[in-house]
Amino acid sequence: MSTYVPLFLLFIVAAVLAGALFTISTVLGPKNPTPEKMIPYECGSETTGGRFVKPSVKFYLTAILFVVFDIEAVLIYPWTVEFKNLGWIGLATMGSFILMLVVALLYVWKKGALEWEK
Amino acid sequence: MEALKAQFPATNFTLLAVVLALPLIGAFVNGVFGKRLGKAGVRLMALSALGGSFIAALATFLLLPKGEGGGTLAWTAWRWFSLNGRMGQTIPIDVAFSVDAMSATMMLVVTGVGFLIHLYSSEYMIKDPGYHRFFAYLNLFCFAMLTLVMADNMAVLFVGWEGVGLCSYLLIGFWFGEEKNATAGKKAFIVNRIGDFGLLVAMAILLYYTGSLRFAEINANARNLLDPVTIWPFGNLPIESQWDAANPSANALYKAIVHLFLPEKGIQVYASTLVGLAMFLGAAGKSAQIPLYVWLPDAMAGPTPVSALIHAATMVTAGVYLVARTSAVFLMSPAAMATVAVLGCATAIFAASIGLFQHDLKKVLAYSTVSQLGFMFIGVGVGAFAAGFFHVFTHAFFKACLFLGAGSVIHAMHARIHDTDKSQDIRNMGGLKKYMPITRWTFLLSCFAIAGAPPLAGFWSKDEILWRAFSTKIVAPEVGRLEPLWTWPSWLGQTIYWVGVVAATMTAFYMFRAYFLTFHGEFRGWKVVAGWKEPKHAHGHDDHGHDDHHDHHDDGTPLEGPKPHESPLAMTLPLMVLAAFAVFAGFLMAEPIHFEPLGHILAPVFTRAHDAVVLRGEGVEKLMWPMMGPGVAAFLAGTGAAMVVYLNKGGAPEEAFKKAAPGLYKLIYDKWRIDELYDAVVVGMVDALADIFTTADKWLIDGVLAKLTAAIVAFFGTVLRTFQTGRVQVYGAAMAIGLAGVGFFLVRPHADATVDDSKLRSAGEVVISAAPGPGYEYRWEGTGTEQKDFGPLREVRINVNPGETKDVKLHVRNAFAQEATHSFAITRPGRGFPSSAAPVPVVPGGVVPAGGGSIPAKDIPGLINPRGAQ
């Protein structure tokens, strides 16, 4: 347990420090608000719309597909390092894994998930 | 005869298949093709199925091996399934049937009375659009009832048991168009399920102790049931006086409460008593005994032939049959026998009292049935199995005859009144003897029979039951070195006898009340017809315009609609046959005049009763003839009173009583309000519980809990609010509480222990073993070798000197450094204690079961070794 004590101390110090800095600047800083100052800064041009914009749902689909193939790459890296030791079994396993992903890609393609405009 | 015997060997008696198959085929054909067959075809099919079955049953009865040892005829259809017994043996359960004298007699009753009632119904139901459906159900019922009485084991019996229940449910609700009938059917079904629960429990215990479900083997191994079972407290709750030691400062009230739930010694009963009571619960459900009788009177909503067959002659006697069938089990427990007898007796008088003032003819008969069933249970309860069964037999005839007679009357009334309730009301009848002579005479004979007029059937059977109750007692079975847990008090039988006599008086009274009101006096049915007006003035002061009208009435001629008329031959023939049996069947077992052919046939079935049922005292047997006196007096008093009240005085005393004590009259008429009580207590309780849970779901969890947890959840609130849909955070809160509960239980230490003091008396040695737990350490105090720190020692052995008390303390510490303590006070009785030949165990741990002692004590679960399979 004692090994974790410095960690907890660090947490507490960080929290106290951050809280203190915010509080001090809020308390000590001069407050002089004008309407101009309250407007969000947007490169000097006039602001338009709200500050939160919903991303399109299609974005999520693409992002999820990206994650899938990202993980594929993560799995292939260690395999290449150990390629010689794993031998043919390793090759066959990785082959079937990639085949499965190809099937998935085909499915996604055919279902039209890759087309942005439809 | 010999040729038949060669054809059907006793061990593979395939004729039983014929008996069973015919009604089943009838049910199938009528159910599936009935609409196309037409009414004549359906009638032919149903009657020939039952008739054939009756002939086969008769052949079976004749082929039954008779003589000293009795005998059975058996037929095994197929192996159904098998179970493992507690000794690891395989217990096969077959679809098997075996018939002894009792089964064969029941078969004759079911098929014989069943045939007559089928014949009767073929006319009675002729106008019903559901004709084929009715006969399909009725045939199916006969099949199920035959399965029940012919079953070789309890599993097959249970199938029949459920089957008759189902058919009864279908037939009570036959006219399901009316809400009332459907409700009555449902009530019967649900009450019977309560009984079935008892039967299932009984089966499970029997299977465990006797290792079989076959009646023959259950009866043979019944001694295994003499095994004490601790029924309270359950499980491994502390059973010594640990509470005192743990709480020296406990005050008296506190102690009393604690001792109520944790008595010093566990309350023990024999397994046989448990089985007996559970089985009686089943029997009480099916046979409408206190406390489960409420469904039978409502069951009269079904067509009258159904009431005659199912709710009077056959199905309702299944409970009596079951008790008689497992007589050896009941004989192992005088307490269970006494329960059966006492509840039977209570039912007999209670139902009879309700029957006194009912207006509905069928209700009178229904309560009479409940009352008579009570008599049957008195019979089997006092060990007079043959007598109880004999009453089943005679009752089947006269009660079927009474119901069919009532049906005939209702048939005639209905033709006039066209209202089910009004046509069954005896206040609307009267004077029917003029119109329906056959119905009247058969009804009268059956009334004499049920009222116990010598020498009709009911006299012999009822007298036999009461005489046995008066003269015998049940001796507790030999239980080896254990004390019998309960003995049969000597006053019990006599009390039952006198209560029975009072009930018999009431029986005679209400039966003849029904008879006189129905068949004597003036016909009161004219008034009920539409168009009838009460005359405003006496005759002669009327204006002339109405003269014709009134003249007609005064002549006894109906205003409109037909006169009541006698029923056709198909309905009166069964009445006459049944009435003949009601008169003469009693001579099959008339003990006082030493003429009992049926008794001789039945005797081998109940041989086990010889040892357990003995005469109450010296010289009692000489009282047989004198004790018949009160029975005859009961008949005379009841009948005479009914005659005076209803024939001579036209029912005026009843009116007077109604006026004098309106509350009591209403209470009796409302069946002592037991239905309302059940509604309030049982149904209300279940409803209330369900309401509480739904309310908790809705208000408590939604309202209070959500608000309480709101503070805790506030931190997660910002995260969860994004997904806020409905009440999902409440669900999460419930899970969190559950998690906390599970955590609380497992993180807390539990200092439980079992004490094995089987050697306490003999050697003064006691072994205390602490229950294991994850990461537990133990420290013992007061064991002799003092322990300073916690250690892995889980079991200690201590020696106690005679007359000494030792206080032992167990401390337990778990991985979270939490501690718990448990104290024991172990006392060894002093030397002055009267020691019997063998040491008497203090807790069930030391008991070696009777019945061969083949069961190692440690295998009795729950009592000794709560650690189980480790």
Added chain:
Amino acid sequence: MNSGLFLGLSPLLVVSLGGLLLMVAEAFSKRRVDETSDDRDAGPSSELSLGTAVTLLAGAVFAAAIWFVGPEKLEGASSVAPWVIVDRFTLFFSFVLCLGGALAALLAGGYLPEHRLDRGEFYPLIIFSTVGAMILASAGDLLSLFLGLETMSLGVYAMVGFRRASLRSTEAAVKYFLLGSFAAALLLYGGALLYGATGHTDLAGIREAIANMQPGKGSNFALVITAAVLIIVGLAFKVSAVPFHMWTPDAYEGAPTPTTTYMAVAVKCAAFATMLRVLIGAFGEGGLESWAAGWPPVVALLAVLTMTVANLVAGQQESVKRMLAYSSIAHAGYVLVGVVATMRAGGDAQGSVMFYLLTYTVSTVGAFGALILMGSRGAEAVSYEDLAGVGKRHPAAGFAFSLFLLSLAGVPPTAGFFGKLYIVKASIGAGLYPLAIILLLNSVISAYYYLRVMVYMYMREPAPGAPIAKPMRSGYVATALVVAGVLVLVLGLWPTTSLQIAVEAALATR
């Protein structure tokens, strides 16, 4: 690499490959549903439903085949242990899961086109969920266990929300997903703590490490107990034991009925399989199995709560579908009684639990299937009122529904009777008399609401003006009902063989 390994894994492989093929076939198929069309056979369901059922049944057949060959004879099959254990226990559950999945797929084949939900994704989801369930049942290691759990659950989450246009369906899916993630997190955390305490992720290793662990203050037992709490709760969520059941009625009611069926049978069976493996396999020693202080009293209490609360609330429901949801919770309670009994009565009790799950699977599929059959486009049968008089207008459908309800209520000679009988017997054999009595009392209560359906079907007429339910016509649903009905009767008339198989399967884990 050898043939033994492939044969041993063949049920999994067959189902996975079949799923992949069907998925691609569906993507390339020209069959698309025209939302306005009335032709119920034009959509992908007409092909995929049968294909899915055949694939899953092939998995069941392979499992049965390996059973007869004998899994212990397959050399090399043990090389994937403990991640995937090929033993009789696995094979039994593979069979039950594939059977349940196949019947649910057949029900979907009728339901989806009828209610304009005919999109092909449903079938690959059902197959891959079943793959996950099979992995879950065969996992002897916390890692593969979690993998299987998530594979199964993700598919089911999507299937619950399959009726995208319906708010209820989406709400049900979100609720189930949220609480399911919560439970999965608890399970995962428990697994991590167990690994920390014992240094093992395989169940056998964990058990051994716990058995050899030094007791006392500050020992690793503190971690083990915490882990046990978390894992028990995680599993209790999956089997929907009270008080972790609250998602169940909402999710079951909001989901399309074939999904409900699938969740009630396959998901629940797989959860019980893994519960048996974990509680007996990992927590079977070291005081965790103690009757005073281990998991048995906890599970016993959950069982009592589950049975009682579920039965009492089920009687109050007005929707038959929701009633069946509560009924499935109640059945989970009965099974939990059997699970408690396993610690004392051993293989027989575990066999009775597994037999119960088999009987429960066929009865529940049948009951939900009959409910599906009672509805048609625009008039899905949901409430009791919807069923008024159906039994008289459509005797065959009414009879089927009654049969399955009687089996659920435990009336002989149906499968459900023997399922309950064996559980009661096991609990009496284990000396758990109070549990057995509570179980029997509860089954009496349950008869009330099962019977109520029959009362409505046979003894009520629809209120004047109320919509009259018209059963749908679908060969798939009819086939599923016939198969389930035959199984209910066969298991009720000849229960011995299947019980012996279940006991034999149970002994494989001991």
